[in-house]
Amino acid sequence: MLFDCRGHEVTALNQNAVDHFDNTVSLFLAHSKKTPEALVRSLDTDPQMIIALVTKGFFYKMLAKVTMDPIALEALFKAKLSIRERGANHRERELLQALDDWCYGDLDKAISRLDSLLDVYPLDALTVKLNHACQFLRGQNHSMRASTTKILPAWNESIRDYGFILGCHSFGLEETGSYSESEKTGKYGVELAPNDAWGTHAVGHVLEMSNRPSEGLKWLSQYQNEWEQCNNFSYHMHWHKALFHLELGQKDEVLNLYDQFIRKDHTDDFRDISNGVSLLYRLELEGVDVGNRWEEMAVLSANHVNDHSLAFADAHYLLAILSSGNHNAADAFIETMQQKSLGEGTSQQIFRDFGMPLAQAIRACKVGDDNTCVDLMLPFFDDLQQIGGSHAQRDVFHRLLIDAAIRSGRNSTAKKLLNSRLQARPENVWALNRMKKISTSENITSDEQTEISA
Secondary structure: OEEOOOOOEEOOOOHHHHHHHHHHHHHHHOOEOOHHHHHHHHHHHOOOOHHHHHHHHHHHHOOOOHHHHHHHHHHHHHHHHHHHHHOOOHHHHHHHHHHHHHHOOOHHHHHHHHHHHHHHOOOOHHHHHHHHHHHHHOOOHHHHHHHHHHHHHHOOOOOOOHHHHHHHHHHHHHHOOOHHHHHHHHHHHHHHOOOOHHHHHHHHHHHHHOOOHHHHHHHHHHOHHHHOOEOOHHHHHHHHHHHHHHHOOOHHHHHHHHHHHHOOOOOOOHHHHHHHHHHHHHHHHOOOOOOOHHHHHHHHHHOOOOOOOOHHHHHHHHHHHHHOOOHHHHHHHHHHHHHHOOOOOHHHHHHHHHHHHHHHHHHHHHOOOHHHHHHHHHHHHHHHHHHOOOHHHHHHHHHHHHHHHHHOOOHHHHHHHHHHHHHHOOOOHHHHHHHHHHHHHHHHHHHHHHHHHO
């Protein structure tokens, strides 16, 4: 009988395979660029290792590309064959079934299964991170927090990778508004695991939400040598730096980060495209000429016309295509989104309830129909987290709606949205500037009416 570094039984040929997989999990927690190599080493050592095959399937599903689904399915089928030949323990069977749920369209069921596993195996770091990642894709911020809250009593500093678990907990705390507790937890976690990019990033979110951009830049820079060893998550960390510079009005530095780091490698991962798209749109809202940068984003986004795995990703793809001025391509993209919304499954439901109305709102905004944009977005605005992503990532759509309301003269709606924003982000410079813009506009209108009466 073989066991991993936290005492869980593992079905494998030998301890060497198990040790390689332990290393894979630690690297996965760190968002390390070496994670795929470590997983390959695990499977080279034992090609039928069930938990490694299942993990491979999850990794490919997380890419949210239709072309990657066959690879995830192949891993799933190989794991099922391995179980027939070798058998498997309860944890391995449940992880396999969770992957099966997701591969066949029911991400919510997969999340429920993963979360239930943590009731039995609270020290299962792999399941903690998989569950956390899937909940994040679904925008389940309170579930993220609840999942890590219930397992933390089983963990302590003597257990491998404890700092990374604290990083996950910190992010859940931040996304549910417990900023002080999140900052404390995240900093403690990073102290234990300085290479925990997710924990470093969680504290960065706190500093962004609480309008502390100078502190945010200092914090991220302090650990930059660590998080630059990450996979494409390093681009996202530079994106966070760019948000702090934008808040400080340092727009040239934002463009420099965009060109030198965020879009340096011209990748087409949905997370990387989302970084670029949301940053360019923020800059344009502030009157910055972004040149021809939209072209790259639009071409890459149009290539995802048949993916439609995540409404969050599709909203960014569509925003890029429309911002490049290609309305025909945008309409074709929306049409294929509509087809995706048909049928049963988690993603279909999200597309029907949120993805499609958000897409139509973005289109209305970009063709100058701001009233329609506001009408489409307001009914689901309070539940926008259902598309996935973080508060900071979805903020681009908040800004889109608020500016559409201002441009269409719906000042009372804009004020309500801005006041709600200021409650969540006290002293937010962008919101205060928009409030000032509305006040100036209303004062001018009032003065004009006075002159007419006179």
